[in-house]
Amino acid sequence: MTTATPEASPIGALGTPFEVLVERGKIREFAAAMQSDNAAYQGRDAIVPPTFLTTATTWAPPGSRVVVGFDRRRLLHGEQEYIFHGPLPRAGDTLIAQERLVERYAKPGKRGGEMHFAIVVTEFRSPAGDLVAEARGTFIQTALKGDAS
Amino acid sequence: MTEQTIVIEPGIMAAPREFGPLTRQMFVRYSGASGDLNPMHYDDTMARAAGNPSVFSQGMHQSALLATFATDWLGAESVRRFQVRFREQVWPDDVLTCTGQIDTVTEQADGGRLVTVSLTCSRQTGAVAISGSADFLIAAPDAT
Numbered sequence: 001m002t003t004a005t006p007e008a009s010p011i012g013a014l015g016t017p018f019e020v021l022v023e024r025g026k027i028r029e030f031a032a033a034m035q036s037d038n039a040a041y042q043g044r045d046a047i048v049p050p051t052f053l054t055t056a057t058t059w060a061p062p063g064s065r066v067v068v069g070f071d072r073r074r075l076l077h078g079e080q081e082y083i084f085h086g087p088l089p090r091a092g093d094t095l096i097a098q099e100r101l102v103e104r105y106a107k108p109g110k111r112g113g114e115m116h117f118a119i120v121v122t123e124f125r126s127p128a129g130d131l132v133a134e135a136r137g138t139f140i141q142t143a144l145k146g147d148a149s
Numbered sequence: 150m151t152e153q154t155i156v157i158e159p160g161i162m163a164a165p166r167e168f169g170p171l172t173r174q175m176f177v178r179y180s181g182a183s184g185d186l187n188p189m190h191y192d193d194t195m196a197r198a199a200g201n202p203s204v205f206s207q208g209m210h211q212s213a214l215l216a217t218f219a220t221d222w223l224g225a226e227s228v229r230r231f232q233v234r235f236r237e238q239v240w241p242d243d244v245l246t247c248t249g250q251i252d253t254v255t256e257q258a259d260g261g262r263l264v265t266v267s268l269t270c271s272r273q274t275g276a277v278a279i280s281g282s283a284d285f286l287i288a289a290p291d292a293t
Binding site: 030032033034036041051054055057077080081083085087088 | 175178179181209212217219228230235
């Protein structure tokens, strides 16, 4: 059975910017899931934990994200990085997020075929346009035996 | 909160910290908190149909535990970069051990220090589930 794969975004493709509201309750819920009792993640001035911006995708309207275009059954999340350009976002902040497909490359698979890689960077800006944070995800489509694509 | 004085110089290792045994409830809690509702992490029937022995932990769940370890060590407010590489799957009942080591310390013009650390999250088998690195910007001690 084959599933229709959405049209893959080319290198340089930009998603549509979308608003992300940084919420105290969401930070508290995330801190519980990470088993952190750090006081920095509680209260009205709670800051975001290092990997919290993964929740930003829940704010993305349909069609606003770039399309990696890999077969879900062969899709791996290889690496993830978060960069903060200054003090961490905190509860009450509004961020404007925008995805960009920055790189695609392929490597020979260990057992033939090709592994495909795609890197997606999400920029998070203040409403004034200052770059606050970046998320960089590396996604991998594992090789099919004898895959010639 | 009382801040313990910690030594910041290259080669210093943090006291390791264990998480677990991991439960399906922890995976579900992370699914809800993150918004990643991939059923491989809470639906055993679907996980087995896809060729897995059971559900397994999200790589980003382990990253979040590693982030807890790292922020309790060097400060939640100080994080400026946090990077992880996913290496091996993590299963229910696994016990994870997080370790960290200071690699470099760079003095900043304002007296602060940029501290780069290596981070590892290992399974009870010794295999590395996640390796990573992070930067912390530690402010200069108050002159007052």
